[in-house]
Amino acid sequence: MNKPVQARTLKTRAKLLDAASAVVAEAGYKALRVEEVVSRAGVAKGTFFAHFRDKDALMDQLIGARALDILETISAGPQPRTARDMVHALKPLIDFVTSERYVFDIVLRYSGAAGISDIGPIAQSFERQYLLSLQWVSHPDLPVRDDIPLELVAEGIGAFLIQAISLKFCALHGSVSVEDRLVPYIEAWLR
């Protein structure tokens, strides 16, 4: 397992990530160009690809880190007592993932890692979301059906989350908010 050992490596990587974050802050994820990033970081293009397999791998880092951060904040919040509470608690995550169609595309593409060894931040955030849901539905304050394993209930929440977000980007169904669409799903699923 090759770790970046040299101090120089860490420094360069940090420069690249900082530059990338700056570009995203200014123009969004979709507008990010590798050449712009390396130019700002003051390194050559090849260096970028010595640190990230490809452009998407950088996106995995940026988007995944943000998603994990949001989930950590949500996790620190109160235990939801209803399906509506739950959806409301997830709103920051939904807002982020729906902020750009491109972000959602990347999230979907990285939801399953290619290999055990390279589970990236986005795949981790899916796991984190699952664990958070599992924690919620395991709590006595939230009434949940008891005819199926709680693990299955938690997985289902993830499925409906993706479904509701997908429909938001659909021209036919884009008018309803993600939260409003999600609540009936979750209510029906928990019952």
Place this chain on the structure above:
Amino acid sequence: MNKPVQARTLKTRAKLLDAASAVVAEAGYKALRVEEVVSRAGVAKGTFFAHFRDKDALMDQLIGARALDILETISAGPQPRTARDMVHALKPLIDFVTSERYVFDIVLRYSGAAGISDIGPIAQSFERQYLLSLQWVSHPDLPVRDDIPLELVAEGIGAFLIQAISLKFCALHGSVSVEDRLVPYIEAWLR
């Protein structure tokens, strides 16, 4: 609304689609190169983009047409009487969508059309799958929960279908077949 009126236009379009199909048959969807397609079709590159907005639009046509075809065949089959029946009936569709990760990516990207005007074959196939599910759960032979609208039940089936397929491409969960994973979801959802 500009329709291809000239006979020449239809001919060129057909040549492009035929060439594309041939490439896919030989090397798969991911390996398709626009330059290879135009070369085989005997037209210039620019011509391609006069017929398709971009490469993905061609993929939408190819993949969507195939998906719609499969759904038509499934639709002609017998009414499923259990969740397992249902999943089994959907197997051809699952097999196609999971045949290449790239195919699934395109399907997800085109699941929601960008605008009302350009609902492509893939988006249509989602609608078709929804209607098929709705038809199935509306039939008395398939016992279904009656506490929520049938439309919601049908939408949920789509959500779990995507979920199960996503997990198939995930390194952590790739060992279980899509069908085996899907059955418990659907059983729990219909009850």
Place this chain on the structure above:
DNA sequence: CTCATAAAATGACCGCGGTCAATATTTAAT
């Protein structure tokens, strides 16, 4: 048939992600 106008086809060109052999820098052994 002739000519004017619209529609379709062309291919040189560009942007950008990604590669790789060459070069520079760090590390560690003697």
Place this chain on the structure above:
DNA sequence: ATTAAATATTGACCGCGGTCATTTTATGAG
């Protein structure tokens, strides 16, 4: 300090999707 092996950086180069001014071809009016 010297040197060799390992590691990091470089930038010219390539592949391929996509654009657009120009040219070719079809169409319809007189």
